[in-house]
Amino acid sequence: MSSFVDLVFILVVVIDLFLLASSRLGASIRNVAIQGALLASLPLLLAGEGHHLGHAVLLAGGALAIKGFLIPWLMFRAIREASIRREMEPIVGFVPSMVLGGVGVALAFAFSSRLPLPDPGTHAFLVPTALSTVWAGLLLVVTRKKAVSQVLGFLVLENGVYVFGLLLSDVMPVMVEAGVLLDLFAAVFVMGIVMFHINREFSSLDTEKLSALKD
Amino acid sequence: MLLRTVLHLAAFLVLPPLVLGVVNRTKSVFAGRVGPPLLQPYYDLAKLLRKGAVYSRTTTWVFRAGPVVGLAAVAAAGLLLSMGGAPAALSFAGDFILFAYLLGLARFATALAALDTGSAFEGMGAAREVTFASLAEPALFLCLLVLARATGTLSISGMLGAGLPGAWGSAAPALLLAAISLFVIALAENSRIPVDDPNTHLELTMIHEVMVLDHGGPDLAFILYGAALKLFLFGAILSRLVLGRGDGALASEALFFLGVALFAILVGVVESVMARLRIVRVPQLLVGASVLSVFALVLLLR
Numbered sequence: 230m231s232s233f234v235d236l237v238f239i240l241v242v243v244i245d246l247f248l249l250a251s252s253r254l255g256a257s258i259r260n261v262a263i264q265g266a267l268l269a270s271l272p273l274l275l276a277g278e279g280h281h282l283g284h285a286v287l288l289a290g291g292a293l294a295i296k297g298f299l300i301p302w303l304m305f306r307a308i309r310e311a312s313i314r315r316e317m318e319p320i321v322g323f324v325p326s327m328v329l330g331g332v333g334v335a336l337a338f339a340f341s342s343r344l345p346l347p348d349p350g351t352h353a354f355l356v357p358t359a360l361s362t363v364w365a366g367l368l369l370v371v372t373r374k375k376a377v378s379q380v381l382g383f384l385v386l387e388n389g390v391y392v393f394g395l396l397l398s399d400v401m402p403v404m405v406e407a408g409v410l411l412d413l414f415a416a417v418f419v420m421g422i423v424m425f426h427i428n429r430e431f432s433s434l435d436t437e438k439l440s441a442l443k444d
Numbered sequence: 445m446l447l448r449t450v451l452h453l454a455a456f457l458v459l460p461p462l463v464l465g466v467v468n469r470t471k472s473v474f475a476g477r478v479g480p481p482l483l484q485p486y487y488d489l490a491k492l493l494r495k496g497a498v499y500s501r502t503t504t505w506v507f508r509a510g511p512v513v514g515l516a517a518v519a520a521a522g523l524l525l526s527m528g529g530a531p532a533a534l535s536f537a538g539d540f541i542l543f544a545y546l547l548g549l550a551r552f553a554t555a556l557a558a559l560d561t562g563s564a565f566e567g568m569g570a571a572r573e574v575t576f577a578s579l580a581e582p583a584l585f586l587c588l589l590v591l592a593r594a595t596g597t598l599s600i601s602g603m604l605g606a607g608l609p610g611a612w613g614s615a616a617p618a619l620l621l622a623a624i625s626l627f628v629i630a631l632a633e634n635s636r637i638p639v640d641d642p643n644t645h646l647e648l649t650m651i652h653e654v655m656v657l658d659h660g661g662p663d664l665a666f667i668l669y670g671a672a673l674k675l676f677l678f679g680a681i682l683s684r685l686v687l688g689r690g691d692g693a694l695a696s697e698a699l700f701f702l703g704v705a706l707f708a709i710l711v712g713v714v715e716s717v718m719a720r721l722r723i724v725r726v727p728q729l730l731v732g733a734s735v736l737s738v739f740a741l742v743l744l745l746r
Contacts, residue, residue, distance in 0.1 A: 232616065239617045242739065250732055324731050331735035338742040357746075 234274050237267050238354035241392070242334055245365035248385060249330040250323050252315050254377055258304045261384050265296025268388055271395055275352060288406055292391065295410050300384060300417050307421050308377055311428045321372040333364035351396055362389030376424045376436050380417060387413050445530065448693065452527040455701075456680075457519075460672035461485035463679060463708045470712025485672065492665035500658065502562050510557025511659060511666035517550040518673045526601040527680050528700030529608070529688060535601040540588045543600055544581065547633070547677075550670060551577055558655035565647065569654030572723070576639065576651065579730035580632045583625055586737035590622040591685070593744045604681065608688040621740035623685050627710075628733040630678035632726070634671065637715040639726050649723070679707035 244264045251257050269292035276285040308314070319326065337360035344356060366389055369382025387409075394406070427439065465482040472479025481487075499508065524543045526532040532539075555574055558566040592598055594615045595607035612619060632639045635652035644650055656667050683703025688696070721729060 235617055239621070239743070243621075243736070246732070246735055246739070250728060324728050327728070327731055327735055331738050334739055335742045338739075338746050342746065353746075 234271075234352060235354060237271060237274065238352070238358045241267055241358055241388075242361055245362050245385065246327060246330050246334070248381070249365055249368060250327045252323060254308050254314060254375070254381075255305075257378070257381055258301050258308070261304075261381055261388075262297055262301035264385070264388055265300070266293055268391055269293035269297055271392070275355075275395060291407065291410055295414055296384075296388070296391075299414065303417055303421055304377065304380065307380075307424055311377070311424060313375065313377065319373050319378075321368075326368055326372050329368060330361075330365050333368075334361040337361040337364065346396065355392060355396065359389050359392035362386075362392060365389075374435050374437055376420070376427060379436065380420045380424070383416065383420075384413075448528075448530040448697075449533050452530060453522070453533060456522045456525070456527070456673070456676065459704075460676035461489060461669070463676050463704060464672050466705060466708035467675075467712045467715070470709050471716050474713070474716035485668070489665050489669055492660075492668070493662050495661035497659075497661035497663055500561065503560050503658075506560040507557045507658075508663070510553045510560070511663040511670070513553035514550040515666040515670040515673075517546045517553065518670045518677070521546040521550075521677060522673060524600055525677055525680055526604045527684065529605055529684065529696040530693070531601040531605060535599045537598040539599050539601075540592070540603070544584055544588070547674065548577070548581070550674070554655055554667070557659070561658045563658065566655055566657060569651060572651045573635075573655060576632060576726055576730065579727050579734070580629050583730060583734040583737055584629050584633075586734060586741055587622045587626045587629065590618055590737060590740045590744060593741065594619055604684045604688065608684070612689065615744055618740040618743040619685065621736050621743075623682060625733040625737040625740070626678070626682055626685065628729060630675075630682060630707075631711070631714065632730055632733075634675045634678065636711055638718055638721050638729060641720050649720070651723075675708075675711075676704065679704045682707050 241264055244260050244267075248257055248260055251260070269289050272285040272288040272292075276282060321329070334357075337357040341357040341360060342353075346356070363386055366382050366384070366386025369385055370379050371382075373379055373382060391409075394409070427433075427436070462482060462485070464485045465480070468484070469479050469482055521543050523534045524532050524539050524546075526535070551573065555570040558570040588603070591603040591611075594611040595603050595605075597603055597605075597607060628638075631637065635642055640651040640653075641649070642653065644653065647654070652671075656664065659667055680700070683700055683706070687699045687703040687706075689699070
């Protein structure tokens with residue numbers, strides 16, 4: 230069982246690295262969906278003695294529905310309506326951002342064991358995976374130009390926060406968890422509307438155009 | 445034990461063209477053709493060896509030395525390789541560095557011979573080849589480091605030897621990542637499809653093929669045979685790395701040769717279902733392989 234959890238964490242990190250390297254939005258969205266589904270399985274896999282099984286099932290089900298299906302569906306709709314397929318010229322190129330991502334992953338795995346945690350009995354890969362996923366999401370938000378890829382970066386960032394939240398899943402009430410997921414859903418919804426308007430106004434989803442003056 | 449080593453060296457010298465034949469046959473099955481016979485690469489080599497060679501007056505001894513040095517270096521690398529879990533013919537601590545640089549020497553000789561022709565076209569091919577090789581080399585070293593760390597030895601015989609099944613028990617994720625990365629490197633090093641197309645003769649996109657355009661006869665046979673040996677080397681490492689769990693000598697031998705055949709089929713499948721990447725995207729693939737192996741190494745080191 231423990232090796233299966235290892236595999237889930239490692240796949241999550243590999244998907245982070247893939248997202249940093251990929252220019253195809255469709256493939257990226259699909260990978261974010263897979264990442265979300267993998268993360269949704271974690272509460273069940275990590276639930277051990279003394280955990281609320283009902284809580285874990287609720288958490289996993291909610292995460293799977295929202296991260297694995299609803300948000301990817303919204304994103305696919307967004308790229309279909311805006312008819313864009315690729316991120317063309319990111320501010321930081323694909324190779325440098327992949328190398329940066331690799332450095333971040335290495336640092337996260339090297340130093341996370343030094344972090345003081347409230348519960349030392351957690352899985353060894355949990356914290357480094359959370360940190361490297363947050364780092365990858367941050368890189369995506371900062372370095373991409375298209376609004377869709379920035380939303381994807383935001384989703385990855387939130388995935389990282391979610392992994393970190395698993396540390397506290399016993400302490401965290403269901404209402405807070407539901408609030409976070411609802412927050413995320415609302416954010417993606419709003420961004421979808423914003424994207425639609427940017428697209429209609431400038432006939433492109435390039436956020437650089439938002440900072441140019443217009444008469 | 446000696447018998448096994450001799451057997452492996454014989455297999456290393458005899459089987460590689462057959463591996464190429466399997467790759468070609470897989471591709472033709474995918475394309476719905478009958479395809480060339482499995483032994484076609486042997487016939488090609490025999491035909492080329494019977495021919496005479498033509499040398500341009502502008503070339504020097506470097507051009508003639510290229511194929512010979514290339515073949516000799518790859519064959520020497522084969523001496524260091526342990527196959528099927530048996531120790532290699534030659535083995536010492538740190539021999540994986542010699543292994544990597546013997547392959548590097550072969551590439552260097554081929555590139556020099558290409559530059560020696562004075563053709564701008566071959567110079568371009570040589571430049572591309574060494575550019576991609578310089579990106580593939582760190583990835584190869586990182587993979588070998590992962591193996592060294594996982595098994596706790598510094599020789600290829602140790603890395604691919606008896607310690608490997610135990611390492612799969614304790615460090616399976618890292619070894620799996622290293623194997624994926626090594627497969628990408630194998631495709632790049634052997635100029636197979638996502639990186640280079642061995643069948644292409646379109647001037648703009650050739651990488652490896654363009655360097656050997658001016659060689660003919662026995663020289664070309666040496667180059668083709670050397671390329672087949674190199675493919676077999678990578679297939680042998682990957683086969684032992686992924687399938688290296690046989691207990692007895694006979695079982696691990698059988699698994700080993702099965703693994704090499706599977707590797708050849710996999711290469712053929714990849715060539716059939718993938719388009720080659722644009723040349724500007726190739727570094728991205730190779731850097732990706734390096735990043736994966738860094739990740740594997742970090743998993744082991746923490």
